[in-house]
Amino acid sequence: MTPERRQELVLLRRARDLMDRRYAEPLDVAAIASSVHLSVAHFSRRFVAVYGETPYQYLMTRRIERACAMLRAGASVTDACMQVGSASLGSFSSRFTQVVGMTPSAYRAAEHTAEALMPDCTARTITRPRLSRIGEGRTTTAA
Known part of the structure; x- marks a missing residue:
């Protein structure tokens, strides 16, 4: 350039x-x-x-x-x-x-609604439950 x-x-x-x-x-x-x-x-x-x-x-x-x-x-x-x-x-x-x-x-x-304003791929990514480690090896789902 x-x-x-x-x-x-x-x-x-x-x-x-x-x-x-x-x-x-x-x-x-x-x-x-x-x-x-x-x-x-x-x-x-x-x-x-x-x-x-x-x-x-x-x-x-x-x-x-x-x-x-x-x-x-x-x-x-x-x-x-x-x-x-x-x-x-x-x-x-x-x-x-x-x-x-x-x-x-x-x-x-x-x-x-927030999800309706986002592209489908973004809404799916953001609202997908995720596993997160809390404390000693326990896992919970977090949004």
Whole structure:
């Protein structure tokens, strides 16, 4: 890997980290590109090449993920929308439905047990009983 390519990856990672940290603030692609000293067009092209989605798609996906956590915790749809930085409840709901597969209200109303939120392979691994040694050679099962 060339030093130029490595530096470009560092800049793109910084931009992604900025979106992860400041997802609730009014960010646009121009501001993000400017923060890493790249032109908007070059930044967008390289971001798509490296991460497989546009910077805006990445930011909106992060916002939706944060909104999901808020909705599971009992926040209203409007509160979740405003807290993740969406200006419009309509566009937030449309994007949420597109990403999650159900409306924010339906998602909020659904039951969210921890195991249901995990991939099957992860849930099986975490909930599998394990033998642990306690004291002098005795074994018990521990979840």
